[in-house]
Amino acid sequence: MNDERSDGLRRRVSLHAALADPARLQILDTLSLGDASPSELAETLGAPSNLLAHHLKVLEQAGIVARARSEGDKRRSYVHLVPGALDDLSAPALRPAPRVLFVCTANSARSHLAAALWRRASDVAAASAGTHPAETIAPGAVETARRHRLELPQVRPQHVDDVRADGDLVVTVCDRAHEELDLPVDVHWSIPDPVVPGTPEAFDHALEEIGRRVDNLAPHLCPLATPANTTTAVPAH
Template structure:
């Protein structure tokens, strides 16, 4: 769906009264008189809002099979499905990149494997010798399987069709990776505390879940 079309839908729902109408019709169909009564809204005002919603293809109406003088309003199936951002390009794998490939990128890849069937990998711009113990401990606390693999440079790992997600500012800014997505997640390694690693894991987890939904 085009950006202009999405903007029109958002505009149609920007009025609180129209949003109330949509919320009410989410539960079931209703006649205009029933809607007016449920929402305690004057019929002329309701008619105005319904014209906007019908014009944008959010609501339609059908004639009653009982009383032919009555119509029932209903949400158009799928009309609101495209309000969010457009789906991402198909990708055979998601590659998470940070600087040392010792914490955030490994945690991101592990969280992704739990959220999606699309394969994931991780890499760094300056790989460390090993995965940081704080990342291992955080994964253990949250029952997150974390493969014990050595950190690797992005040039060794990156595939042509990978969807690249940088999870640290330095990696994003240091090299022209052509990253598809960037997440500015604070590095937990300098602090080295349980809270720092848990905070990073929680933030990455939220972002992973949001991204995985775009592939659904």
């Protein structure tokens, strides 16, 4: 683990530890609406001043809150949230990626739906493939995409060996593909195969579950930066 990632993990641990108390979370909720003096916070929490002082000390040491002296009554101070202090609570970006490759067994439903949902959620390119590709996309996948107004390209399922490219971030969306795939997998989503029950409800459930996971992963990836001096070649006539 590199030093930068270690520092980030330690920062997140300290933030979670500082917030691991109902009273401190209540202080955070109160300050998210506006600044407050310690006495006002003590009244809101119904806590004695010495206990409030302890909670504020923990939050200050973690860099979550700070105090400023009142411009009116110089004996009074106000507590405020430090801007951006909680930004490190979320996991950092996994890495820039040229493309996300979704893999399932038949490349007939889950991987196609995942790629379609990804294109709607992220600027990172997406593709799909299978370990044992079927002849066609499952009609149930086509129908659930239509019901949810999701653009699903009508393409022939393809084998992962014919699609995978260097740099792809590989996401398996079924257990069988994950367990038999002979290449590194970055992320695995254990999504039940909707083709087995074959009902509209099964396909809708798969779409919903994949969509939730896409929404979780998309913010942590970004496209590869394009070099500033890159130009598009114009063919000679």
